[in-house]
Amino acid sequence: MVSQGIIHQSHNGLFSLLPLGLRSVEKLIKIVDSHMRKLGAQKIMVPSLTDGSLWKKTGRLDTAGQEIFKVLDRHKKMFVLAPTHEESLANILATVPVISHRNLPLRLYQITNKYRDEMRPRYGLIRSKEFMMKDLYSFDATIEMAQKTYDHVCEIYGQLLDHIGISYSRVAAPSGMMGGDQSHELHYVADIGDDTLLTCEDCDYSWNREVDPQLDTCKACSSPRLKQTKGIEVANTFLLGTKYSKALSARYVGAGSQKPVDLVMGSYGIGITRLLAAALEVNSSSSAGLRWPLPLAPYTVLIITPKDGSKESLQTQDAGKELYLRLTSMHHLENEVLWDNRDHLSIGRRLNDAKLTGYPVVVVIGKLYVGQTPKCEVHCVDDNSVHELEIGELQQFLSQQKYSSSS
Amino acid sequence: MVSQGIIHQSHNGLFSLLPLGLRSVEKLIKIVDSHMRKLGAQKIMVPSLTDGSLWKKTGRLDTAGQEIFKVLDRHKKMFVLAPTHEESLANILATVPVISHRNLPLRLYQITNKYRDEMRPRYGLIRSKEFMMKDLYSFDATIEMAQKTYDHVCEIYGQLLDHIGISYSRVAAPSGMMGGDQSHELHYVADIGDDTLLTCEDCDYSWNREVDPQLDTCKACSSPRLKQTKGIEVANTFLLGTKYSKALSARYVGAGSQKPVDLVMGSYGIGITRLLAAALEVNSSSSAGLRWPLPLAPYTVLIITPKDGSKESLQTQDAGKELYLRLTSMHHLENEVLWDNRDHLSIGRRLNDAKLTGYPVVVVIGKLYVGQTPKCEVHCVDDNSVHELEIGELQQFLSQQKYSSSS
16 A cells, blocks of 8 residues: 555656655655754755756766756756756856855755666666755865865764664765765665775775776775775765866955955765665665664554454454554654554554564554553564563653654 | 845746745745645655656646656656656556555645746746645545545645735636646735636635636626736645546555446645745735745844944843843744844844845844843834843743744
8 A cells, every 4th residue: 555655666767755755754854954954054955957058067968978867948948957966056156146255164955856867777766767865065265174074074974874873884986977186985885786895904994996996905005905895875975176166157255355266165965765775775684574774764663453343452442542642642752653553454464564664663452452451562673572561661661762863 | 145045046937945945945844744634644755757658648748738848868768847746646556556445535745846847937936947836636435525635625725824824815716737627726816926816796706717718797696796806826726536547547446346446536736935935925015125924934033243343242242142042942943043143244234134034033132232231122024113122021022922833
């Protein structure tokens, strides 16, 4: 049923987010927003239809090649359905009233859908034609200040991925079609990853093999002891310099002079839908069902009530509703509890569904609820444990720190 | 400066939402989400790139004509950059595991950017090529149940517009390219509106002139006393029947039989960016600056501190920071206070900027703050009143109900 799925493929490389999938994405967006605030970044939204002439000016209409979707309007004017927005942002800065050094540093980000005409879309949301990305653009007065911004963003990206809880690798990366002076990528390590990552076992320096395909010793310490893994890129950072600001005249006026100077840019991406898909891929590899990182679970708790007409059903009456109200009255669970009231199905069938979907905590009102001291059967999906708890004990159990991080 | 504007035009009919504009949009989204929950609607996200062959099947590839943006991928496969998603939703329902009568009614909505190749884009976000829309799709077992859903959505739409507080007209409307049995539009009344609305002065029946361009008496009571106004359409409702479900085989299985039956659909839009722009247009018509409906104001309070080097600046020291902390410690103002600390500018200059941007409450720490009993100068933009309040009085003033509706 629609309301139980995560995603739905409408075409090769194109996916709808179904209710559970979108809930998870919206949680990730909240986490990203809060980390962007730590950077003092302001949120904006730029159109996906971007003026093709800007892409000509920076030379990317050619370098990006067939991966770009182009759109002609009724007047035959060409737009790029943007995969990234360096041109758009530089153009905004070039066309607003003059930027003063007092306005810097400026950090603007958005979380919107991006487009890429993938040759081989695959692995669902990991490599799709339309995907959600957080893209942050920084504008500084000097390359030194841009480098500080770069280091600060890298630090915040680390905190963000630590919060999600899946381990990751940070590797030196090629600048590719973005250009610029410095680039890193953050990868989740997984066999299905497209990128080959090399890590020096002596000094820990890591890089994407694309940086230097021929290298068979460590670039940092020359050690030949290299470990090779596969990674899925979930975030990247680019110190762009003045490539885009020069081409599109994005300048500021300094304190001591009237002559405008090119802004120094940085560009920082997080693949929202890709990160979610990659996190599920990594986290679920050894289980039959999905295993969500707790902060991204669509709901923390699922309640299952007895099958219609069963002995338990008659004896537990309003227990489902009462439990639902008790749990949602706990502040951090207010929007975190779902009640599977498909009571025409057996408890076993629904419990099986719940484990496949991967709700972290499944609370069953069943046989144990009928008796002197009503107890719930509490299934914790991450460690496969089952607990028999009275309602008060259940509330205490759900007060654990780990269950409040997702709200 | 970027961080002070509302929108930025990147091309004819294409706009970026700058930080203040996006904050307002995100408030509107929250309001819409809460009203959709009242309907029991579930939130999803469908790709903007939609398979052209679906549009062929329903016949809309021709009827929508030049207003549709078409995109070819590298394999020359054609996609429609969707202005609306009836085809996509019917296709999801047609391709998921069989829908049972138990799953109905089903109400799915999204809030995403839509695309229309406008012949004459104008009035900024009111008629643009890329715009944000909330689109809700309902699926019912019978036309009677679909009619009930229709009435319910109309009721909730009324509550939503009442909450925003700008008066509106609800008029009978043509089904146009959507098709179906019944349609209404909700309009903000404004001279720049593209639609002509007629209202009977005797029985109050209202309709869009497009429904029957020739009619010069009331359709309901035959009265010739008609009032004519101009409107900006901000929301619409369509009882679609089975037009899309039949063409795309979106069916369900009833209780008594195994034979699948066409789902009965409804489609319900709210133009998010258009509603915001139209609300500002209507609300600001008689003032020099912007006047936000309170629930959509980007921030409720702006604080202005003395100019650097002024007498007041030396005597008020940390007053700005203290006031900011005091106000943001009030729960409903936690994210609602902005501090204009461009202290190189005079208070007068910043107060003028603040009134143009339309912050509902502007709190000035100035001359009155220097003295035995420090007072703030409090400017209320909606009624042009000025109050002299001590901090405690200011907090009480901001506790009024009207200032908590926007958080």
